[in-house]
Amino acid sequence: MDFSLERAQRVRFWAEDARVRSIIENVADGVVGIDAEGYVELFNPAAERLFGYAAGEVMGHNVKLLMPPQYSEHHDAYLERYLSTGEARIIGSGREVVGRRKNGSTFPMYLSVGDVTVPELRGFIGIVHDLTEQKAAEQKLAQARELLQSIIDSIPSALVAVDGQGRVTHWNRTAAREGAIDPEAAIGRPFAELFPLLQTHMDPLRQAVADCRPLKCERLPVPTGTDTRYVDVMVYPLVHDSGGSVVRIDDVTERVRIEEMMVQTEKMMSVGGLAAGMAHEINNPLGIVAQGCQNLQRRLSKDIPENRAVADELGLDLDVLGEYLARRGIIRFFAGMREATARASRIVSDMLAYSRRSASSFVPIHLNELIDTVLRLAGHDYDLRKSYDFRRIHISREMTGASDEVYCDEMAIEQVLLNLMRNAAQAMASSASLQSPEIQLRVADEGSRVRVEVADNGPGMSEDVSRRLFEPFFTTKPAGVGTGLGLSVAYFIVTEQHRGTIEVETAPGRGTRFIVRLPREGRPYGSGNSGGR
């Protein structure tokens, strides 16, 4: 160590004035003075406490002693550059750095450095402020904040805090995922911009936030691209903050769907219970009317010899009678009665489907072959021909995946698909502007299930209609055209009998797509193993 006289004089400079020395020795922050090359010339008691060195152990040593390697290795170059170019990073100001104690441990500190240029020397003076406690407090705060954020992030609801004007101040992860814009960018923006899909429900929300009043809106429909989701939206005024609120949004779509399904199943069960008993009771009188009608028509006809014999005996001219019946429209009444009884009988047999649970009828079926049959049936369907020429509809087919085979009740699934196609045809017939009616039939192998889609490019349905679609006796068709049972029977056959699913995707002007999924190993309820392989 080169303790030259010159340096000793300079060290005296730092301590020459008793008043200055008293200040330096009594300030709470560490004060360290160095010369232009970095050798320590001043080390006050506070610095001794901070670094664990006695002043004598440091004096004359390079100040790098007080730094961990990542700082010390650049220090010489830094000083040199500053002295030759004047380029400062810390000198003249200060910043957070890390200090190294005698025992090798490190601590955070705020270091401000001043350039000292007097006739006796060129050097630097550094003030060291210990940041250990502050850092610990900051860390604690950060941990607490992190914990709080983690708590609200782990809640599956979307949570968004807003100020009194409804501007976003905070959000959780679910909100970030569900929100329409990056929540980072939403800070300070009106809440509505974060959830534009809730636009139509925004007024009461805004009002509640403005009034600092709690609000609960349940089952709000939110139209998304393909279907409608449902959300519960709640507003809670913040407890400790004046004027702010938390908005909580829960996606309750699944719950709503299950509730709807339960209501529907209940309705169907009641219909199913009635159907079996009613069928016989109704079909008998229907038989009397329908078959009586046929007898009436025959016995009024001049083509049957017995009619002629009796008429002759009574002096009745059957040709004149025939003319009378025609002119008075009586023949037409008979036709009407026959058609009406046929329709009533179809309603009854539709209802009978509810009580049908015959396990024995489950057989392995290739759905594409079944669709062939259904298309043939649709081509000959009497009702369909009346309202629409099925052959005018362009049918496209598609098969994805390897297998289209499922265990099912062939007749029942036939009934389901025929019903879907009939609905599609009738829907397209009702749209006068539709130029090229089309039905897309898609079969897809989904592993344990097979999906069948029946999609049309007809007028589609409003949400009011599609929501009630599978309800028994709900119909949009003109009186006499639909029984209101077709789709509810289809629903029953697919979900109850086959344990599959049936859903609809539709919107006004966008066509309608029915999606049926049948389990490959389908077997009816209560049938044990008899339906399976």
Next chain:
Amino acid sequence: MGPAILVVDDEPAICDNLAAFLEDEGMRVHTVQSGEDALSRIAAGLPIQVCIVDLRLPGMSGTDAILQIHRIAPMVRFIIHTGSAPDSVLSKLQETALGSTPVFKKPVGDMSELAQMAAALGTES
């Protein structure tokens, strides 16, 4: 002359309707309102070829009537004419030689089909 038919149905109007139609087709038609009556008429020697039977009858069921008539008059052919055809009833018949008995569901939309079936079965027996 066409075959002789026995209609078994507890609804007189249904009996009348079937009788009228089949008679117009040149068949001889008898009607009874129960399985028991049908059985005793045939046991007493009523000469019929075809028996048209409702399944839901008061007293003896249509299925039992068919099985018992078949036992005493094996040449008689049957047509089931019913408002409901529970699978269990049909499977009971399927265990016997009568498994292929034709079924017409009420209301029959075109009775001439039923008449043709009766005529065909009548010439068979």
